[in-house]
Amino acid sequence: MRERERRVLVVEDEPTIAESVAARLRAEGFAVDIARDGPGAVAAAGATRPDVVVLDVMLPGFDGLEVCRRIQAERPVPVLMLTARDDETDVLVGLGVGADDYLTKPFSIRELAARVHALLRRVERARADSAAPIVLGELEVNPAERRVRLAGAEVHLTPTEFDLLVHLANRPRAVQPRERLLAEIWGWGEAAGTRTVDSHVKALRRKLGADLIRTVHGVGYALEVNDTGVTS
Structure with missing residues (x-):
């Protein structure tokens, strides 16, 4: 076909x-x-x-x-x-x-x-890389369906916001440098677009909560979770 x-x-x-x-x-x-x-x-x-x-x-x-x-x-x-x-x-x-x-x-x-x-x-x-749903406390990310739910309510994300969230959710607590995020999500080989990463992180915080993603100044970002799930 x-x-x-x-x-x-x-x-x-x-x-x-x-x-x-x-x-x-x-x-x-x-x-x-x-x-x-x-x-x-x-x-x-x-x-x-x-x-x-x-x-x-x-x-x-x-x-x-x-x-x-x-x-x-x-x-x-x-x-x-x-x-x-x-x-x-x-x-x-x-x-x-x-x-x-x-x-x-x-x-x-x-x-x-x-x-x-x-x-x-x-x-x-x-x-193609769709995998099993990721559940972190009240946050559920379903890569196969490309859907996100927070406390049971569906949250609308753009394609890039979704890809960024999946990348961070697959590595909770681990700090992801901006340059790595640019390379793995945007496919950029240079660091001139770091404000692009910052803007998408800001959008995720606005939609999913200000404390969802921790900024490590001068390095990058990490999805913040505690022992029971996403930090409130």
């Missing part, structure tokens, strides 16, 4: 950029849809159910941050955010609302395609 064609939604209001990105991704075997404003992007994500979204921050209607919030609320999907400048606030807010990675304009089309492939590989690897 032929493998299902993977689909990318490109959300970009500049026609030249949108068509250039779409042409490169189609040449690499993806099915590509284009949306040019915020409302159109949300509608397209619901209709086409893309495997990855390439999302510009600056859009007519409403911006990419709001688009990201809305599509992630409907269904977890990897998002590559495009930002016009390397502004730390834009980047951190984007990562905080569910983006998995980002590129700063102007960017290389080749680099963008490589990032899309990397996002898909990460999601597919996580599915």
